[in-house]
Amino acid sequence: MPGVDDSETPYDPADRLRDYATLVDRVFTQGPQAVADGIADQSRAGTDPSSPPGYLRWLLLSHAHLLVRPQDRAEVACVLHDLLVRRPLVFAWLTGVERALPPERLTIRGPENAPDDLRLVRVLTGHRAPVRSIAWSPDGEQLATVGAYDSCVRIWDPRDWSSRRRIDITGASLDVAVWSPDGRRLAVLGRSDRFPDLGEHDEGDVHGWESRVEHVHMVLVYDTATWKEIAATPTAPRLGFGGRPVITWSPDSRTIAVGEDIGVRLWAVDEDERSPWLLPGGKVRQILDLDWNSDGTLTALARGSEQVPGGAHTMPESLLVTWPDPCLGPEYRVWARGVPWDTVTGVRRNPDGHRLCVFSRRGVALCEPDAERPLWQEERAFADAWTKAVEWSPDGRTLAELRSRHQGWAEIVLWQMGPDAQPSVLARFDCAPEETTALAWSPGADLLATGGDNGVRLWRPEAGQTRRSGFETRVTTPVWSPDGSQVAVFSPAVEEWFVVQAREPAEPLPAGPECPFPHLDPQAQEELIDAARQEGRDFDLYTSMYGPHAPDAVSPGQELYALAGRGSRIILFDLVDGGTRQLGAGRPEGRWMLLRFTPDADRLVSFHVRTLTRERDGDWVEELVLTLWDVTTGTQLACERMQQNWASQTRRVDHPRALAVSRTHLAWCGGDGTLALHDLETLEPLSRTRTIGATTGAEFSPDGTTLAVVGEGGVRLVDLVEDESRKG
Template identity: 75%
Template structure:
C-alpha cells in the first residue's frame, strides 16, 4: 500500500481508477476528496474533471463508506462515473478494478446532480434524528436514532471531534445551551428504565401496562463530562416524546411533558417547578424559549374540534412572558394544525412564530394572538417534517418528505407586509429525511436522514429528478423483459417503465398489466396447506401471521419457516408436508425463495454470535441452498455483521431473487448483491440511494429490477468476457 501514502504523486492517485478505488477503501471518500482539493490544480472547480470527481466523492460519500470490499467500491464508483463522461474519460484502468461478474445500475441516477450540495457526513450507523449547530458555529452536534451516539463535528475540516456514546440508548435530540457551554441530550436509555411490564401471555398487548420514561443528560462541552441527569414523567402508550428547550441564561431546561412544562435548573437539586396552563393541556408537542425570556409551547388540548371526517383534539399555543418569575400565561390559536410530527419556531427578533404540522406551515402573531397565513396543500402531498428560520429571520426553511420517498428542502422568503413566497427548492434524496438546521452565519443548511447529514448552500438553483416520488413495491416483468410494472402503495396504482430507461413511469391503473401469480389464489393455497400441516399454530410461532414463507413459481410447493429453526415444505398438489434438514441451526429465519424449476430452495437466517463489551451486537447472516429431493443442504455462505466495527458490517437483506444461475438480494442500506447459485459465493455488489425493499430477475436472468424508497433501479449483470 505504499502508493497510497499522502506524500505520493496526487495525479497518479486521481487519474488511475484502481489506485483511486484503493484509496477510497483505505482512507474513505471524504479524506480522498479533501486531499484532491489541497493537491490538485482545479481540484475545487466542480466544472473541471478532477474538481467534479472531488464533488462526487463528497456528495455521494454515503454510497462509498463502509463498503464490503474493493470490488463494491469499484462498482459504485464506476456507476457514478458512467453518467459523467468528462470524468470517466479522464480516468484510466477501470477494467483492472472491476470484478469479472459485476452489477451495474442502468438508471435512473440515484440522486440528481445539484452543486448546491457541499458534502455528506456519514459518521452515523443509523438515521440522523437531530442536527444542532453550536451558537458560535464552531461545532455541529448530530444524533443517530439507534446507534447510541452523539457526534460532534468540526466545521473547519468536517472531522469528527468527539463521539458521545450512551449505552443502551435510543436518542431523539441534542440541544446546545445559548452560551455553548452545555449540551442536553434527550432519549430513552437504560439509565431510567420504563415502568411496569408486559404480561408473558398477552397476545393483544393490552393486558400489561408499560409507562415509558425518557432520559435527559447534560454534558459540559469543554470536558465532555456528564454533569447532570434527570428522567421525564412516565407516560402510557406511544403518545409522542417529551420536548426540551434551554432558558436564555443557559441554567434551566424546560421539559415539555404530558400536562405542562417542568423547569429543571441543571445546577441545583431542588424540586423543579411546573408550568401548568389551567388543566387545558393534554400534551406538550414543542417548545421555543427566545432570548427576551418568553416561552411558547405548542400543545394538544383536552377539547375536541372538527377535523376532516371526524373530530380531533384542539391545538393551542401557550405563551409565558416570564416563566421563571411569574406563572401568568395566555392560551390562544385554537385550531392551528398539529399531529405527531409538529413544532413551533419563533422568528428571530419578531413576534411571529411558525407552527408546522405534516400538512404544512402557518405563520402566527403572538402579540395579536392570531393566525396571519396558512399554507394550503393537498392531503396526498409531501409531509412537512421540520422548519427552521435563518439567523436573520428573512428566510424560512421547510423540510418536506414523502413518507418512504423523496425529500425536498423548500426556502420561503417572509417579508413583513406580504405573504411568504418560495425562493428556492432543493431535491434532497430518495430517502426519509427528518432533521434540519441553519448554520449561525446563514451560509449552510443541514438536512439529516437515513444516509447521514447533507450540507447545502441556500441558493436558488435547478435540479431535475425523474422516476417516482414515493416508495414502490412488487416488481413484475413483462414476458419479453422489455418493460417493468411496479406498484405504488401510496397511490394505489401500478406504473410501467421501459427497462432500457426506467426514468419516466406511466400510470397503468389498479391492476397489474402483466401476468403474475394471483395473490388471492396463493393465500387460499397457503391457508389450505397450513391447515393440512396441522403442526403450524400462529399463536405458538415466534412470527405469528408474518412467518417467512415462499410459494414456488408453478404453485406446486409452499415453504414455511415460522416455527423454530426448521423449514416445513407443503405439497400443494398431492398434499402432505415434510421438514427440511436434520439439524436445527440457532437463529431466526428471515427469507425463503424457490429456484425457477422448484427443485431447490434458498433460505436466509440470522443468528447472534456474541455481545461485545460495549453493547454492540455481532450477528451472522447465513444463506443456505436446499436440495428438495433429498432435504439436505447443498451449499452454505456465512456473512458476518458487527456494529462494533464498520469494517465487517454488511447490510441486512430485505428480499431474495433467484435465477437459474444466480442469487440476488437487496438491503436496507441500498445494497444490491449477486451470488453464484451453485456455491452461494459472492460475485459482486453495488449500492444505491434509498432503502431497497424487493428484487426480481428478468425472464432471461440477465437483469434485476430493484424497488424501494428510491423508485425503480434496473441493474444489469455484466460478464467481463462478454463485454
C-alpha cells in the same frame, strides 16, 4: 498533441487518481472524504466542478454515504463505477476501469446524465444509525449530531468537517441535543436504564394492553470545555409511547425548560433546589414543543383536553401557551381547527419575536403572538409530503421547511418572508430517497444541514430547483413482461401500476390499477395457501415467529408452497396433489427471514439470521446464512455464512430484504441499499454494489441478464455483467 513539449506541462498530483485501481484503493483505506480533501489540496482544479478532478471530488463528498464501511475493495470499485459511468466528464478521464472491476458483477443502469445538485456541499457519515438531531453551536464553530440508535453524540469541526469528539452514552436511545445560548453547555435528551421506567410489565401480556409501565426519559448536561457530564435529571413518568418530552434553554443559559404531559418544569442546572412547574391548568394534556425566545418569552404548543372539528374527524384542541415572564401566569391562544398532535408538531418563533410559525405534518402556519387566527396557512392533502421540521434563518427573513414522504423522497422548501403575510417559495432541494427528520441553519446562514438515514447533508441555501426524474415514492412488486423488454411496478401511494422500458429506462408510464403483464393471481394464490395450511397439521400457525406473516414462497408454477415457522424446519406443501414434507434433518440455527424457489422449482434458497454473540457492553455479532436445498430429497446442497459485527467501524451492517434467483445466479437486496450477487450452485459471493435508498424487492428478467430492484428510490434496472476472459 503535435508541437507541444510535454516536459514543460506542470505535473498535477491529481493525475495519480486517473488510475482507477489507485483511486479505489485510496477510497477503501482512507475513506471518501479524506480522498476528496486531498484532491482539493493537491490539484489546481480540485475545487472546480467543471473539471474532472473537481467533479470527482464533489462526487466523493456528496455520495460518501455509499462508499463508507464497504465489504471489500471490489464493492468500492462497483459503487464508484455506477456513479461515474453516468458522468462522462470524469469517466472518460479515468484509466484502467474495467481491469479493477470484478469479472462478475451487478451494474446499475441509469440515464446518461443523472441530475446533480451542486448546492449539496457534502455528506457527513460518522453515525452508523439515522441522524435524529442536528444543532450548531452559537458561534458556528461546532456541529452536534445525534444518532438514533448508536447511542452517541458526535461533535464536528466545520473547518475541515472532521469528527472532533464522540460522546458515548452506553445503552441509551437518544432523541435530541441542544446547545445553551452561551455555547458552554450541551443538553442531551434520551432514554436509558440510568433512570428506569416505573411500574411492572406482565410477561403474559403479549400486546402490552394490560401492563402499566410509565416511561422515564433523562436530560444530561455536558460542559463543552471538558465534555464531562455536569448534571442529569429524570423526566416525569409518561404512560405509553405516544410522544416524548421536549427541552429548550433559557436565554441566560442557566435553566432548561422540560415540556411534560401536564406542564413545563423549569430545571435550574446549577442549583439543587426543587424545580418549579409552570402548570397551564386542566386545559392541557401534553406539551408538544417549546420555544424560549431571546426576549425571555417562553412559548409552548400544547395538545388540549377538548376536541374540536377537524375535517372528517374531531381532533384535540391545540393551544399556544405563552409566558411573557415564566414567573407570571400564562396566556392562552386557541387554534379553532386544531393541529394534529403527532410527534412532528412544533412551534418556532421568529428571531424578531413578532411572528410565530406553527407546523404539523399537514403543513405550516404563520401567526402573530397576540392573534388567535393564522396570518397564512399552508394546507396539503393527507397523501402529500409531510412536514417534519421547520427552522427560521438567523436573520428571520427565510423559513426552511423539511418535507418527507414515508419511505420516499425528502424535500427542503425555502420560504421568503415578504412585507405582507404571504410568503413565496425561494428555493427547493431534493435531499434523497431516504427518511429525513432533522434540520438546522448555521449561525452565519451560509449552510443548511439535514439529518436522516444516510447521515448529515450540508447545503448552500441558494435559489434554484432540482430536476427530479423517475419515481418520487417507493414502489413494490416488480413484474417482467414475457419478452423481458419492460418491467411493471406497483406504487402503494397512488395504488397504480407503472411500466419502465428495460433497455432505456426513463420516466415511468402509468398503466392503471391492474398489472399489465401475467403474474401470479394474488386471490387464487391465497386460496391455495390457505388450503395447504389447513392440510399441514404439522405446522402450528400461532407458534410461528411472525404469525400469519411467516416467511413463505410459492413456486413459479404454483405447484409448491414453502413455509418457515419459528424453531422448526421448512415445510413444503404440494398444492396439486396435497401432502407435506420437511427440508433438512435438524432444527434451524436462527430465525428464518426469506425463502425463494428457483425458476424450475427443483431447488429452494433460504435465508436466516443467527446471533453469535450479544453482550450488553460488547459486540453484537450476527451470522447471515444462505442455504440451497434440493426440493425432491430435502437435502442441503450448499451453504454460505456471512458474519456482521454491529460494532464494526469498517464494515457496514445490512440485512437482505428480498431474494431473486435465476438459473445461474442469486441476488439479494438490503435495507441499506446493498445489492449482492452470488453463484447459485455454490452460493459463493461474487460482488456487491449499493444504490440510494432502502431496497425492498428484486426480480430477474426471464433471461436472467437484468435485475429489477424496487424500493424507496423507485425502480433500478441492474445489469449482470460477466467477463468470461477473467472468470476462474
